Amino acid sequence: MPIVINSLDYQLPDDPRVSLLDFIRDHAGLPGTKKGCDHGQCGACTVLLDGERINSCLALAVMHEGCEVITIEGIGGADQPSALQQAFVKHDGFQCGYCTPGQICSATAMLAEIAEGWPSDATDDVRSCPRLTDEEIRERMSGNLCRCGAYPNILAAIREVADAGQ
Amino acid sequence: MRDFEYIRAGSVKQAVGICAEAKTKAIAGGTNLIDLMKLQVETPARLIDLNAIEDRRIEETDAGLRIGALTSNTAVAIDKRIRADYPVLAKAILAGATQQLRNKASVGGNLGQRTRCPYFTNIDQPCNKREPGSGCGALKGVARIHAILGASRHCIATYPGDMAVAMAALDAQVEIAGHSGKNRMIAVRDFHRCPGDRPELDNILQPGELVVAVHLPAPVGGTQLYRKVRERSSYAFALCSVAAIVDVKRGKIARADLAFGSIAAKPWFDERLSQLLFGERASMALFEKAADVLIEEARGVGDNDYKIPLVRRTLIATLCEATEVSA
Numbered sequence: 001m002p003i004v005i006n007s008l009d010y011q012l013p014d015d016p017r018v019s020l021l022d023f024i025r026d027h028a029g030l031p032g033t034k035k036g037c038d039h040g041q042c043g044a045c046t047v048l049l050d051g052e053r054i055n056s057c058l059a060l061a062v063m064h065e066g067c068e069v070i071t072i073e074g075i076g077g078a079d080q081p082s083a084l085q086q087a088f089v090k091h092d093g094f095q096c097g098y099c100t101p102g103q104i105c106s107a108t109a110m111l112a113e114i115a116e117g118w119p120s121d122a123t124d125d126v127r128s129c130p131r132l133t134d135e136e137i138r139e140r141m142s143g144n145l146c147r148c149g150a151y152p153n154i155l156a157a158i159r160e161v162a163d164a165g166q
Numbered sequence: 167m168r169d170f171e172y173i174r175a176g177s178v179k180q181a182v183g184i185c186a187e188a189k190t191k192a193i194a195g196g197t198n199l200i201d202l203m204k205l206q207v208e209t210p211a212r213l214i215d216l217n218a219i220e221d222r223r224i225e226e227t228d229a230g231l232r233i234g235a236l237t238s239n240t241a242v243a244i245d246k247r248i249r250a251d252y253p254v255l256a257k258a259i260l261a262g263a264t265q266q267l268r269n270k271a272s273v274g275g276n277l278g279q280r281t282r283c284p285y286f287t288n289i290d291q292p293c294n295k296r297e298p299g300s301g302c303g304a305l306k307g308v309a310r311i312h313a314i315l316g317a318s319r320h321c322i323a324t325y326p327g328d329m330a331v332a333m334a335a336l337d338a339q340v341e342i343a344g345h346s347g348k349n350r351m352i353a354v355r356d357f358h359r360c361p362g363d364r365p366e367l368d369n370i371l372q373p374g375e376l377v378v379a380v381h382l383p384a385p386v387g388g389t390q391l392y393r394k395v396r397e398r399s400s401y402a403f404a405l406c407s408v409a410a411i412v413d414v415k416r417g418k419i420a421r422a423d424l425a426f427g428s429i430a431a432k433p434w435f436d437e438r439l440s441q442l443l444f445g446e447r448a449s450m451a452l453f454e455k456a457a458d459v460l461i462e463e464a465r466g467v468g469d470n471d472y473k474i475p476l477v478r479r480t481l482i483a484t485l486c487e488a489t490e491v492s493a
Contacts, residue, residue: 016172016213019200039201040267052240052269058197059270062172063215106266113265118244121260121400126249142400143264 001066005030006074016062021045023061024071032072032101036145043144046102047071053109055143072101075108083164084108087157095148103144107158110140111165132162168209175214178221178343178378184214186345186374192216194236194272197263198279206289207280207296216274221378224248230382232341235274239329240265242273252382254390254409258332261394264401274377277330277340277357280368281323281431282403284308294320295365302365309469311405314461314477316430321365322467324428325358326403332392333380334425334433335409341379342371349378355425358432368431388413388421389488395480404428406477412488419443419489426460429477436460448489453482 002009005028013023024033024047033056036044040058047056048070056069076082084104087093094100114136117129122139130136137158138151146154175181185192189211193199202208221234224245231252233242242248243259259268285291285303292301304312304322312322333354340357343349358369371377391410396402407427413420422443426434439456446452457478464474486493 016170017167038204040197043264043266046266049269053266054270055197055266058200058267060172060193060196060200063193063196063217110265116244118240119249119256119260120265121257123260126243126253126256126260139400140265143266 003061003064003067003069005069006071012065013061016060018061019057020047020049020059020061020064020069021056024056024069027061030071030073033105034098034101036099036102041145042099042102043106044099044102046105046144048074048105048109051109051112053106070105072105075104082108083161084111084157087160088154091153091157091160092150093154093157094146094150099144099146099148103141103146103154106141106144107154107161110137110158111162113140114162115165134159137162167203168206170203170210171212173212173214174218175216176218178219178376179347181214181216181219182343182345182374182376184212185376187212190214192376194275195238195270196275197267197271198275202280202287205287207287216376227381229384233273233380233382235272235377235379237273239263239268239271239273239276242329243268248382251385252332252336252390254335254392254411255329255332255382257390257392258328258394258407258409261392261404261407262328273329273380276327277354277377277380278369278371279325279327282311282326283323286323295323295361295368298364298366305467309467311403311428312467312470313430314464314466314470314473315434316360316432317465318361318363318365320363321361321431322470323361323365323431325368325430325432326428327433328392328394328404328407328427330354330358331407331425331427331433332409333382334435335411335423336386337383337423339381339383340377341381342375343378344372344375351381354380354433355435360431365431386411386413386421386423391484391488393480393484393487394427395476406473406480408477408480408484409433410484410488412485414448414489417447419446419448422456422485424481424484426477426481429464429473443485448485448491450482450486450491450493453485453491456485457481
């Protein structure tokens with residue numbers, strides 16, 4: 001069975017050492033997903049795997065037979081940007097842009113998690129449904145580093161899309 | 167990363183058979199193992215992928231819940247039954263790692279995660295856990311994150327996780343499959359081991375054994391807290407942590423189950439604390455007495471001396487919060 005990336009089928013690699021990140025970039029030719037630390041610490045490689053955000057650097061491609069991956073190219077492009085992509089542009093949610101695909105993939109999943117009522121470490125009572133405070137957004141985005149320090153604008157971009165959706 | 171043979175296991179029986187072979191590692195989420203393979207800290211000749219086994223269910227048992235070992239950390243933390251009846255477990259999981267990692271990481275893998283001792287993760291340094299007999303770099307090196315209880319002259323590494331600390335407080339049981347075909351159960355409190363003169367053994371699993379589930383007991387109620395002290399407020403390992411289940415009935419402590427993270431090679435549980443607190447009226451003096459018992463045998467190597475007063479104060483603050491005694 002192939003692996004499905006942005007609705008297209010790809011044959012799994014022969015070498016089991018190929019990370020899902022390297023597979024996406026070098027085998028599927030989708031360079032939007034970025035390699036930052038390659039150790040699960042920076043979040044630049046974040047993609048959606050069967051709808052959930054993961055670090056693609058800490059995944060082996062061969063372990064994902066039949067899985068569906070969505071990368072930043074699958075979320076939207078220049079012709080049809082997603083609401084989050086537009087908001088990142090509007091609010092200057094980046095400087096160098098290297099972490100941005102990971103930030104946007106991560107934020108896309110995060111808004112879905114909030115809609116599902118998933119708690120976080122910033123949620124006062126794990127029994128309750130979380131409210132999307134700034135503290136919640138910061139905690140939920142802590143797996144995505146931005147070394148340019150565009151955090152206030154990233155927060156503003158996510159805030160705008162979250163508020164529009166409510 | 168060194169080359170390896172990749173095998174997909176279709177059943178626990180098949181996985182157990184292959185796992186017994188030398189240089190073979192089981193993989194589930196892979197968030198720790200793949201990282202260590204990139205660093206060549208782990209160099210398995212064979213990787214056995216457990217994901218096709220599909221035991222990702224959280225099922226009700228006669229008493230409590232059975233969590234399949236492949237269940238993701240996220241799936242446990244968002245489960246309504248766990249949030250309602252075992253909030254300390256949801257809180258501990260949410261205090262660890264990031265959403266990306268928790269989505270991938272499994273319950274079984276979390277129990278088996280390795281230490282973050284920088285001498286363990288750097289193959290240019292001596293480490294008795296990684297390479298028995300090579301020495302311990304941390305003993306005379308940088309040891310800020312290291313153990314203050316249960317360490318040995320061979321190893322002062324800590325177990326870094328959060329999830330297992332809450333499971334130790336809850337007295338959860340680990341279900342283990344092996345060759346015999348009959349699964350055995352062991353308390354989370356007894357699953358990890360102190361280093362002694364065999365620091366390469368993190369836990370009591372024998373070759374060919376696999377964690378297949380964690381069983382939670384019947385809901386215990388009480389106030390459940392997880393207090394984690396770390397150097398930044400998100401995505402950092404604990405310097406120390408406390409999982410607490412405290413129940414006060416008619417002004418007296420009816421239950422105080424406490425477990426501690428990142429101060430030893432295992433989630434630290436000291437039965438004496440529960441006994442000391444049981445039946446007593448909550449007070450600062452009582453909590454100080456309990457904290458003194460906890461650190462009675464604590465020893466630092468210099469860099470980590472700060473953890474002794476830190477865990478003492480963290481325990482007192484947690485007990486004050488749980489019982490509404492003003493600190």
